[in-house]
Amino acid sequence: MNLLYVTEIIIFAAIVTTLRVFGIILLSITSGWLLSYAAIKSKIFENIYIPLNEIFESVPVISFFPIVLVLFVNAIGGILGVELAADFLVFTAVVWNIWMGEYQAYKTVPNEMVEVGENYNFTLGEKLKYIYIPFSIPRIAANLFPSFADAFFYITVSEVFSIGVHQYETFGIGSVIVYFYSRNEITYVYYSLLIMAIIIAISVYLLREFSKYAVAKYTVDTDAPILRRGRINLKQTTRVISSITVTPLSRLARYYRFRNNVPEEEIFEKEEHGYNWVKYIPGVIAIFVFILILYYSIKLVISIPSVTWDYLLSLTPFILLNMLFDYIRIAIIAIISLVFAVLVGYYLAMHKRGEAILVPIIQTFSAFPPPIYFPIVFGITYPFVLHYFGILTTEIYVLSIGFISTFYYVLYSFWMGLKAFPSEYFDVMENFQMNFFQKLRYIILPGTFPYLISGITSTINSAWGGLMIGEYWPNIIGDKNLEVKVGLMKYISQATLQGNIQIAAWSSFIFSIVVVLYSLLFTKHLMDLARKKYVAEEGIYAA
Amino acid sequence: MTLNNNSHENQLNEIMRVENLNFTYENGYKVFENINLSINENRFVSVIGRSGIGKSTFLRLLGGFLKPDSGNIYLRGKRITKPNPQIVLIHQSIVTFPWMTALENVKISLKSKNLTEEEENYRARKALEMVGLQGFEDLYPKEMSGGMRQRVSIARALAAEPLMLLMDEPFAHLDELTAEGLRQDIYNILFNPETNLKAVVLVSHNLTEVLELSDEIFILNNMPATVVAKIEVNLPRPRNPRSDEFNRMLDQLYTYLGSSSNVRG
Numbered sequence: 001m002n003l004l005y006v007t008e009i010i011i012f013a014a015i016v017t018t019l020r021v022f023g024i025i026l027l028s029i030t031s032g033w034l035l036s037y038a039a040i041k042s043k044i045f046e047n048i049y050i051p052l053n054e055i056f057e058s059v060p061v062i063s064f065f066p067i068v069l070v071l072f073v074n075a076i077g078g079i080l081g082v083e084l085a086a087d088f089l090v091f092t093a094v095v096w097n098i099w100m101g102e103y104q105a106y107k108t109v110p111n112e113m114v115e116v117g118e119n120y121n122f123t124l125g126e127k128l129k130y131i132y133i134p135f136s137i138p139r140i141a142a143n144l145f146p147s148f149a150d151a152f153f154y155i156t157v158s159e160v161f162s163i164g165v166h167q168y169e170t171f172g173i174g175s176v177i178v179y180f181y182s183r184n185e186i187t188y189v190y191y192s193l194l195i196m197a198i199i200i201a202i203s204v205y206l207l208r209e210f211s212k213y214a215v216a217k218y219t220v221d222t223d224a225p226i227l228r229r230g231r232i233n234l235k236q237t238t239r240v241i242s243s244i245t246v247t248p249l250s251r252l253a254r255y256y257r258f259r260n261n262v263p264e265e266e267i268f269e270k271e272e273h274g275y276n277w278v279k280y281i282p283g284v285i286a287i288f289v290f291i292l293i294l295y296y297s298i299k300l301v302i303s304i305p306s307v308t309w310d311y312l313l314s315l316t317p318f319i320l321l322n323m324l325f326d327y328i329r330i331a332i333i334a335i336i337s338l339v340f341a342v343l344v345g346y347y348l349a350m351h352k353r354g355e356a357i358l359v360p361i362i363q364t365f366s367a368f369p370p371p372i373y374f375p376i377v378f379g380i381t382y383p384f385v386l387h388y389f390g391i392l393t394t395e396i397y398v399l400s401i402g403f404i405s406t407f408y409y410v411l412y413s414f415w416m417g418l419k420a421f422p423s424e425y426f427d428v429m430e431n432f433q434m435n436f437f438q439k440l441r442y443i444i445l446p447g448t449f450p451y452l453i454s455g456i457t458s459t460i461n462s463a464w465g466g467l468m469i470g471e472y473w474p475n476i477i478g479d480k481n482l483e484v485k486v487g488l489m490k491y492i493s494q495a496t497l498q499g500n501i502q503i504a505a506w507s508s509f510i511f512s513i514v515v516v517l518y519s520l521l522f523t524k525h526l527m528d529l530a531r532k533k534y535v536a537e538e539g540i541y542a543a
Numbered sequence: 544m545t546l547n548n549n550s551h552e553n554q555l556n557e558i559m560r561v562e563n564l565n566f567t568y569e570n571g572y573k574v575f576e577n578i579n580l581s582i583n584e585n586r587f588v589s590v591i592g593r594s595g596i597g598k599s600t601f602l603r604l605l606g607g608f609l610k611p612d613s614g615n616i617y618l619r620g621k622r623i624t625k626p627n628p629q630i631v632l633i634h635q636s637i638v639t640f641p642w643m644t645a646l647e648n649v650k651i652s653l654k655s656k657n658l659t660e661e662e663e664n665y666r667a668r669k670a671l672e673m674v675g676l677q678g679f680e681d682l683y684p685k686e687m688s689g690g691m692r693q694r695v696s697i698a699r700a701l702a703a704e705p706l707m708l709l710m711d712e713p714f715a716h717l718d719e720l721t722a723e724g725l726r727q728d729i730y731n732i733l734f735n736p737e738t739n740l741k742a743v744v745l746v747s748h749n750l751t752e753v754l755e756l757s758d759e760i761f762i763l764n765n766m767p768a769t770v771v772a773k774i775e776v777n778l779p780r781p782r783n784p785r786s787d788e789f790n791r792m793l794d795q796l797y798t799y800l801g802s803s804s805n806v807r808g
Contacts, residue, residue: 422636422638424634424636424638425638425640427608427626427632427634427638428638428651430608430625430626431608431626431627431628431631431632431652432631432651432652432654432655432703433626433627433628433655434651434654434655435655438654438655442640442643442654443640446640446642449642534641534642535641536640536641538641538684538685539638539639539640539641539684540636540637540638541636541637541638541639541684541689541692541693541716
């Protein structure tokens, strides 16, 4: 193959994949703006939308991909079906987090701002444009990096997929790299990884700049910015304060001047006629969608013969046993990620220079999708790992892929928690000369508890994605396979590859019920405790 | 009222000395130039100056939380290079840990001393008693008023048995009644014979508060700031802010601050 031609293909594929990622994130953001507004305006819509969001947020969507793919290929077919299936997978991987962030931002818009909008009789579009959307920007910026990393992970996995004898693929860096691996063109794989690394590094740089801009321009904070680690940055302080005073309130004021003067009576009339029925639309839509889901679910259950149900039910204990093994793996990954996050996060928060260098590197690395480079790492390290770990070799690789595809969430969350720590707490720790473990035990871990819970939840959810690709990876490089003995993700992958969609779907269903129960009973309980007791910011009394 | 510059009398009782202190913010703005002062034992010292002059920064330098560009700060002849429990800072924003009870909040200051649990409890309870919070040991900060929370932070400081307390506008976030109550108690709490405390440095822009509490007042002024005067307050204690003598001194202080605020470097 001509090198120039191959390079062009790789660059084009990398750009296509990146555009998919950005397009899907953009779609998630824009749809979230409207849905969040509907949620804060309609109680019925909110009561359906938020619990559904919480459930979908906790279900690792990758386990549903085979079913989604079959549905899309059957319903739409061809390249478009595969393309939409891949996009849908990524959309469902990133959207819940973004939607929840936007909803929380909308819920916390200061009442004074809402009243300004009402006072000047803003239309829906104006309220969104001048109040709600600007207010949600910092929250979106905070969610962008994890969403970006998640999106790259899932897009590269979903660009090529096999079900039974059929292989479905859509053009992108994921499918191009799989093609190179299959032809043993390792040099081209290296090229692809290099080009992808450059594109991801540029994307991370742009996202970081956007984040800085978003925080500087759109953060509304009534208190003076908190002094961090005894360093005073007047320039930054002035920028933040000026952004508080300039936007968005002064923009509102400026806008007012350009509004047409409509006679008062007309306004009141318009409001009385138009308002009442419009506010019920989101609720009606939500009920309609809910009934639709219920109808199709019942229809699906009835359509499956009872013999098949008996068979699937008899498999359930085996599925649960497999899931137990996966939960042990997830627990190990979570613990390693937590320890890593605490040590590295603490270092980053305490060392400004180290933070400036390491954070972009970690962000780029975490956005670099493991599915495209892991085969090479496996190929290089296999003899050593086999020599040192023997029968544990497979587990080491599965745990490693789980770790590298997921450690970032808890690290990022912990680091953000430490950054939000009141500077006075650092003073107290220094003043009383507490050692590292005393700081961790008494102050830092309790103070960052809400962030840790949220980070560890994301880590656990994403670790399933790592297990999904790691537990059963035939021909990972050359003729070598990566395959665990027992594991639910392997079971689902194998069922999918054998074209046994019913088993894959039932396993995914059982799996999602357990995950949702775990989330509702355990994670939610911890999160409530964290919100009730461990909010560091509440320890600073400034009436 | 007497005025002195760079007082170095009573060297024997001196607890803190600041020599040729210079400090510049990260953005290049020079805050302090050539500050020299001395603080003697058993004195309640205040630092005043116009808003934004760097009073809080000055306290943070005294506590070792910030490093000066040049110059030295000595506590009992030993140079301060980093924060330590011998000189404790009490913040303007009242700092408690919401996940700890009042007792646990106080015990935090004893962790570096490697005491037994019983000894920690004994000292923490004693400190809470000193600030008038016996019986409230098991309350969480959320269950306390602002005044009680500030007493917890003072108890935490006292439990560490410091030689010096640095207080950064400690009453600023309290309502006037609570602040007045705490002000009346604070001198007796701090210079209680049971404490090791030798001196207090208070930063405040409330001149009544400053005059009510202080034995000495340092006035900061100019850009970059320097100590432009030291004022000794010899009013008998307890001081009555409604007394003629108090108000006469207060007027003088306002006049002095007003005239010195016109000085520009």
